[in-house]
Amino acid sequence: MANRKKKPVIGSLQPDVDSMLDWNTLTNDDFAPASSEEKADFIQQRKSVSYWSDAWRRLRKNVVAMVALGVIVLLILFAFVGPMLVPYGYEQRNLGAENLYPHHYTLEEQEQYRQATSTLDPQEAVEQARAEAEAKGEKLTSREEALIRAKAKTGGEYAGMSEEEVYAALGIHSHPFGYSNEELERIANGEKVFPHVFGTDKLGRDIMVRTMYGTRVSMTIGLAAAFIVLIIGSLYGSISGYFGGKVDVVMQRIVDVIYSVPEVLVILLISTSMSPHITQFISDHQGNALAEFMRTIGPNLIAMFIAFGLLYWVSLSRIIRGQILQLKQQEYVTAARALGASGGRIIRRHLLPNCIGQIVVTTCLQIPSAIFLESFMSYLGVGVSAPLTSLGSMCRDALSGFTTYTYRLIIPAVIISVMILAFNLFGDGLRDALDPRLKK
Amino acid sequence: MAKYILKRVVMAIITVLIVSCVTFLLMMSVPGSPFASEKALTPQQQATLDAKYGFDKPLPIQMVNYLKNALHGDLGESLKMQKGRPVAEIIADMFPISAKIGVIALAWAVVVGILLGCLAAYYRGKWVDSLLRVVCTLGISMPGFVVASFLLILFCSPVGPELLKSFELTAIFNPDLGAKAYFMPCFALGLYPMCYTARLTRSSMLDAINQEYIKTARAKGLKGGKIIFKHALRNALIPVITYLGPLVAFTLCGGFVVESVFSIPGLGRYLVQSITNRDYFVIMGTTIFLATFVVLMNLVVDIIYKLVDPRIDLTKGE
Numbered sequence: 001m002a003n004r005k006k007k008p009v010i011g012s013l014q015p016d017v018d019s020m021l022d023w024n025t026l027t028n029d030d031f032a033p034a035s036s037e038e039k040a041d042f043i044q045q046r047k048s049v050s051y052w053s054d055a056w057r058r059l060r061k062n063v064v065a066m067v068a069l070g071v072i073v074l075l076i077l078f079a080f081v082g083p084m085l086v087p088y089g090y091e092q093r094n095l096g097a098e099n100l101y102p103h104h105y106t107l108e109e110q111e112q113y114r115q116a117t118s119t120l121d122p123q124e125a126v127e128q129a130r131a132e133a134e135a136k137g138e139k140l141t142s143r144e145e146a147l148i149r150a151k152a153k154t155g156g157e158y159a160g161m162s163e164e165e166v167y168a169a170l171g172i173h174s175h176p177f178g179y180s181n182e183e184l185e186r187i188a189n190g191e192k193v194f195p196h197v198f199g200t201d202k203l204g205r206d207i208m209v210r211t212m213y214g215t216r217v218s219m220t221i222g223l224a225a226a227f228i229v230l231i232i233g234s235l236y237g238s239i240s241g242y243f244g245g246k247v248d249v250v251m252q253r254i255v256d257v258i259y260s261v262p263e264v265l266v267i268l269l270i271s272t273s274m275s276p277h278i279t280q281f282i283s284d285h286q287g288n289a290l291a292e293f294m295r296t297i298g299p300n301l302i303a304m305f306i307a308f309g310l311l312y313w314v315s316l317s318r319i320i321r322g323q324i325l326q327l328k329q330q331e332y333v334t335a336a337r338a339l340g341a342s343g344g345r346i347i348r349r350h351l352l353p354n355c356i357g358q359i360v361v362t363t364c365l366q367i368p369s370a371i372f373l374e375s376f377m378s379y380l381g382v383g384v385s386a387p388l389t390s391l392g393s394m395c396r397d398a399l400s401g402f403t404t405y406t407y408r409l410i411i412p413a414v415i416i417s418v419m420i421l422a423f424n425l426f427g428d429g430l431r432d433a434l435d436p437r438l439k440k
Numbered sequence: 441m442a443k444y445i446l447k448r449v450v451m452a453i454i455t456v457l458i459v460s461c462v463t464f465l466l467m468m469s470v471p472g473s474p475f476a477s478e479k480a481l482t483p484q485q486q487a488t489l490d491a492k493y494g495f496d497k498p499l500p501i502q503m504v505n506y507l508k509n510a511l512h513g514d515l516g517e518s519l520k521m522q523k524g525r526p527v528a529e530i531i532a533d534m535f536p537i538s539a540k541i542g543v544i545a546l547a548w549a550v551v552v553g554i555l556l557g558c559l560a561a562y563y564r565g566k567w568v569d570s571l572l573r574v575v576c577t578l579g580i581s582m583p584g585f586v587v588a589s590f591l592l593i594l595f596c597s598p599v600g601p602e603l604l605k606s607f608e609l610t611a612i613f614n615p616d617l618g619a620k621a622y623f624m625p626c627f628a629l630g631l632y633p634m635c636y637t638a639r640l641t642r643s644s645m646l647d648a649i650n651q652e653y654i655k656t657a658r659a660k661g662l663k664g665g666k667i668i669f670k671h672a673l674r675n676a677l678i679p680v681i682t683y684l685g686p687l688v689a690f691t692l693c694g695g696f697v698v699e700s701v702f703s704i705p706g707l708g709r710y711l712v713q714s715i716t717n718r719d720y721f722v723i724m725g726t727t728i729f730l731a732t733f734v735v736l737m738n739l740v741v742d743i744i745y746k747l748v749d750p751r752i753d754l755t756k757g758e
Contacts, residue, residue, distance in 0.1 A: 257455045260685075260738045261731050264693035269727055272715050273466040372583050379585045379697055380712050395585055399701065402589070403597045410593065413586040421581035 055357075058433040065429020071422040075415075079215035087194050088206040090213040091387045102199040102207075102407055103174035105167065107184050112172065198411055201397070211411055214391040217384055218371045218419060221301070225308040225370035230363045232309060233316030238347045240317065241324030248321075255314050263311050264376070270310070271303035271382055278302050298385040304377060308370065316362045323355035357434035364430050368423035375416050391416040445743060452739045459731045460510065464503050467724045506724075515725030520717050521710075527725035531707060535729075537615075538699065538706035542691045544622060545630035550687075553634040554680065557641025558668050561649060561676075572638065579635030584694045588628040588701040595624065613704040629698045633687050637680060644679045648672040678749050685741040689734045 049057075059065055083090070129148050133139060167174070177195030179187070187193050198207035240251040278299035285291035294302055327333065328351065336346050352359070377383035378392030386393075391412040398408035490496040493516075494505055506516070515527035522530060560572040582590075593599055595609045614621050648654065649672055657667045696708035703709070707726060714722035 253451075256451060257458055260452075260455050260735050261459055262689040262693050262734050264696070265727055265730055265734075268711070268715060269463060269466055269723070272718075272723060273470050276470050368581070375583050376585070376697060379583070380700060382712070382715060392583075392585070395589060399589070399592075402592060406593055406597050406599045409589050413589050417578075417582045417586050420583070421578065424577060424581050 051356075055430075055433045059429055062429045062432060065426050065433070068422040068425035068429065071418065072426060075215060075419055075422070076219065079212055079219055082212040083209060083216075086206065086209050086212070088196075088209045090205065090210050090389060092206070092209075093204045099202050099204075099405070100180060100196050100200040101174075101405075102197065103176055104179045104184070105172060105174055107181065107188065109167070109172045110181070199405075199407060201408065202401075207394075207408060207411065210389050210394060211391070211415060214389050214394055214412060215415060215419065217388065217390040218374055218416065221304070221374045222367040222371040222423070224305065225312065226363045226366040228305065228309045229313045229316055229366050230359065233313035233362075234320050234352060234359055236313060237317035237320030238324050238351060241321035242328055242343060242347055242351065244325075252321075255317065258311055258314050263307070264373070266311060267304060267307040267373070267377065268380075268382060270307045271300050271377070274303040274306060275299040296388075298388060300377075300383055300385050304374065304383065312366065312370070316359070316366070319358055319362055320352075320355060323358055324351050327351050327354050361427060361431040361434055365424070365427040368420040368427070371416070371420055371423070441746070444746060448739055448742055452735050455735050456728075456732050457507075459735075460507055460728050461503060463724055463727050463731075464506055465499075467720050468499060468502070470718075470720065510725075510728065515728070516721035518714075518719055518722050520719040521714055521722060527721055530710065530722065531726060531729050534705060534707040534710050537704060538692075538695050538708055541622065541625050541629060541698070541704065541706065542688075542695055545626040546633065546687065546691050548626065549630035549633035549691075550637055550680075550684075553637025554641050554673075554677070556634075556638040558645055558673060558676075560638065560642040561645035562664065562668055564646065569642075572642075576635035576638050579631050580639070582631070584628055584632065584697045585701060587631050588624065588698055591624045591628055592701070611702070613702040625698045625702050625704060628701070629691060629694050632694065633691060636687075637683070640680050640683055641676060645672060645676040648676040651675070678745070681741065681745050681748060684744075685734075685738040688737040688741075692730060692734060 126145050126148050129145070177197050179193065179195060183193045196206050196208065198211060200206055201210070236251065240248050240255075278294060282291045282295045282299070324347075333346060333350055336350055341349070374383055374390065375392035375395075378390040379396050381393070381396060384390040384393055394412040395409060395416075398405065398412070402409045487496070494502055497505070509515070513528050515531070517523075518525045518527060518530060556572055556576075560569045563569050592611055594601070595605065596611045609620055609624055610617065613625065645668075649668075651672075654667060654672055657671050662671075692708070695706060696712055698704070699706040699709035700712060707730070711723065711726045711730075714726070
């Protein structure tokens with residue numbers, strides 16, 4: 001039977017299996033039971049992947065988020081390590097180095113420039129020309145004299161040109177980094193001078209160091225505010241969500257009130273009315289560690305932190321409340337309650353760890369908004385107080401002379417934008433990594 | 441519905457009251473008399489002034505009096521910046537300028553934002569979407585003063601390109617120039633809301649596009665544009681409307697910076713100036729006015745929200 005080949009029927013849909021029967025070349029040995037070593041080879045021990053390493057694995061694949069993380073690390077280095085490397089202080093006024101551009105011309109080039117644009121006194125110019133003419137045996141007409149006089153008055157052939165244009169006309173290109181003339185002389189004498197990479201401001205303060213300190217202030221505020229928000233928001237939200245009922249209603253009405261008032265207005269108000277109190281406190285408690293700390297960071301910043309503590313937790317608390325309302329219906333919460341766990345324990349041990357992803361993401365996205373707000377306040381002049389600086393107040397200072405010293409406005413503005421952008425992108429990436437369901 | 445509106449109105453009134461009381465108490469807690477300025481006053485003068493402004497009465501009575509007067513539109517007088525001028529008059533004088541800029545900024549931000557959001561959702565995953573995402577993320581990462589600074593550099597500084605300078609925009613606001621004067625402030629103010637609206641519209645649009653009724657519309661053979669604007673957008677707009685309330689607040693406060701940058705004689709700039717000058721009645725009056733305004737706008741937006749989407753029953757479960 002088996003040897004008899006079936007004739008293929010044209011148009012039949014049945015597959016021709018006869019040829020396939022020969023494929024089986026397995027011998028009896030192949031069906032012997034596996035030895036224990038062979039069995040052991042099949043069991044692969046994989047480390048169990050924790051929540052965080054899983055998230056990290058996803059995050060690592062997200063190029064944008066990783067670049068953002070890199071930028072954040074660079075900015076942190078710039079802000080916290082940078083000032084140690086630069087020998088200038090943020091308040092230090094470098095005499096003789098006021099209003100430097102972030103580029104310079106060497107001393108010889110400056111000499112060339114002076115010669116090119118130097119103008120004789122009109123009277124001298126005329127006399128010089130007259131002497132020259134007499135040497136040739138000619139006499140200047142009064143018309144020629146007037147021309148020479150006019151030319152000398154307007155500053156020769158480079159009249160009406162800006163400094164850069166004259167340099168360009170002379171074929172001289174500027175060199176990067178700012179040096180004052182005195183510093184250039186010191187370099188010529190073999191001394192090593194640290195350049196003013198971003199130039200200096202009108203008081204001779206190094207702009208790069210100030211930018212570093214400004215970045216540091218912004219970062220610190222962002223992180224501190226996020227921390228305050230994290231603590232208050234998760235506490236408030238979880239209590240409101242877990243206990244529900246009347247507690248929830250009252251707590252949510254308070255949230256509604258806070259939510260409908262513009263924060264900026266309240267922060268302006270709080271910092272105005274708190275600053276005198278804080279100043280008073282500082283002067284009353286000279287030498288006290290807390291007062292000293294407050295003096296370093298300034299009354300306005302303290303007021304800003306208070307305002308953050310009072311207002312900014314609202315959105316986080318809402319998110320956590322929503323999560324907890326869902327989670328508290330789960331069986332494990334019922335089980336914990338049946339075992340006699342207190343409300344606090346259930347919140348701490350069971351509910352909050354289960355919405356950790358949301359908490360981390362919201363806290364992380366809080367950082368850029370705090371930085372945003374700080375720069376806003378500093379820009380209006382109610383943020384960081386002098387001599388401490390911030391990127392916002394640097395922009396504010398730069399605005400008055402922005403046509404001449406454009407770089408002073410561009411540098412802090414770009415840095416603050418890049419910082420907020422990096423934190424936003426990283427927060428977005430973190431959200432995708434921690435909660436892939438939210439990804440759109 | 442009526443119950444819901446009533447509830448919201450009561451809530452709004454309570455909010456305004458709380459804000460006013462807190463503002464008043466905070467301002468009154470500031471140490472030192474508001475008159476303590478250049479020259480020392482004799483006790484006699486001090487007492488007269490205190491009596492004139494009611495500072496000699498206990499704090500709760502002062503507060504009630506202040507609120508009572510505020511209800512009648514009397515927010516006190518400026519003590520320093522425009523001595524003796526009623527705060528309400530100053531507000532009435534300056535708010536229209538701020539409001540005009542705010543409305544223009546909001547209008548372009550919402551319209552362009554929704555359009556760009558639809559575009560991004562329609563071309564999801566294509567280069568248009570990616571480009572818009574980059575632009576919008578950039579837009580929400582730049583504080584208003586940074587946008588304003590870049591505009592100034594582009595349009596008014598020697599660094600900027602010649603083409604842009606030929607528009608002859610001025611760094612200082614000049615209402616005589618008409619539309620030209622409003623371009624930079626409104627652009628700077630509206631960029632953030634525009635980008636935010638675009639992002640919001642995109643994500644809610646994507647939700648809407650995946651619904652069954654869109655499939656039905658497509659099966660009927662409708663064109664892409666018609667599906668987007670006639671079917672999907674109506675539902676996609678609802679989350680955008682909820683955002684309008686915070687948007688008004690943002691534009692109002694963002695106006696402070698924009699007005700400061702371009703020296704616009706608006707209320708925001710005046711408020712900031714009165715803070716640096718410690719002109720307490722002006723700060724108090726302006727804050728209460730602006731907070732009330734925002735609370736009212738939130739109320740209006742909530743009611744509109746309710747009207748637009750009959751599915752949401754906000755009274756349920758409360």
